[in-house]
Amino acid sequence: MLYESLLDFWRVRLSFLPWNEIDTVLLDMDGTLLDLHYDNVFWMNTLPEKLAARSGQTLAQSKAALFARYEKVMGTIDWYCLDYWAEQLDIDIMAAKREDQHLIRMRDDTIPFLDALNVSGREVVLVTNAHPEALALKLENTELGNHISQMISTHEFGVPKEYQSLWQQLHQRVSFNPSRTLFVDDNLPILNAAQTFGIKHLLSIINPDSQKEDRTITDFPATADYRDFTNEILATPVQKGKQ
Numbered sequence: 691m692l693y694e695s696l697l698d699f700w701r702v703r704l705s706f707l708p709w710n711e712i713d714t715v716l717l718d719m720d721g722t723l724l725d726l727h728y729d730n731v732f733w734m735n736t737l738p739e740k741l742a743a744r745s746g747q748t749l750a751q752s753k754a755a756l757f758a759r760y761e762k763v764m765g766t767i768d769w770y771c772l773d774y775w776a777e778q779l780d781i782d783i784m785a786a787k788r789e790d791q792h793l794i795r796m797r798d799d800t801i802p803f804l805d806a807l808n809v810s811g812r813e814v815v816l817v818t819n820a821h822p823e824a825l826a827l828k829l830e831n832t833e834l835g836n837h838i839s840q841m842i843s844t845h846e847f848g849v850p851k852e853y854q855s856l857w858q859q860l861h862q863r864v865s866f867n868p869s870r871t872l873f874v875d876d877n878l879p880i881l882n883a884a885q886t887f888g889i890k891h892l893l894s895i896i897n898p899d900s901q902k903e904d905r906t907i908t909d910f911p912a913t914a915d916y917r918d919f920t921n922e923i924l925a926t927p928v929q930k931g932k933q
């Protein structure tokens with residue numbers, strides 16, 4: 691491969707993955723395949739604004755109260771549960787989420803990445819902490835469903851990806867060899883949980899929200915563009931039956 695600049699060279703080096711050792715790819719959704727901008731706008735702006743308008747609080751007061759609630763449950767299944775928030779906040783949360791749905795979009799590099807994975811014969815599974823209704827809304831507003839056949843919301847297991855019991859249950863449900871599996875997620879505590887379970891290959895995202903600055907990630911290989919991988923993915927197809 692020819693590099694256009696030294697920076698380019700380091701970008702590809704830092705995201706190095708041994709694709710010939712990877713048969714299965716488990717993928718997060720929000721911030722990994724879809725732009726996290728939608729979720730950030732909804733939870734950090736739209737929702738506190740709605741609650742402020744209803745209660746007569748200032749936006750600052752509404753945000754302080756709401757973010758304190760977030761902090762209490764962050765990383766648990768409740769944090770990802772729309773039924774929990776509908777009840778806690780006494781609001782039609784799906785109706786509110788639909789108001790921002792024009793912001794739901796795939797990353798530009800998602801389809802080339804998924805297509806390369808599929809063509810190369812790799813097993814591709816979406817594993818999201820998104821609530822089933824949130825997942826359905828994302829599928830309604832993107833082409834994601836045309837490019838991934840297996841999709842799992844962790845709500846069916848009652849625990850999110852932060853918990854070892856999720857990985858144990860997922861391993862029962864989807865047969866994958868952890869030492870030949872790549873897991874891609876923008877959430878670092880979740881990547882740590884997957885690593886603890888024994889998933890050997892891990893990849894993080896430098897730019898989960900298109901409207902925010904790139905992040906510096908040092909604990910895991912990280913990418914800002916999946917298209918850096920497509921040639922190598924296609925050059926190392928999985929030999930069916932030899933896994």
Ligand SMILES: [Mg+2]
Nearest residue numbers: 718720721876
């Ligand atoms: Mg994510």
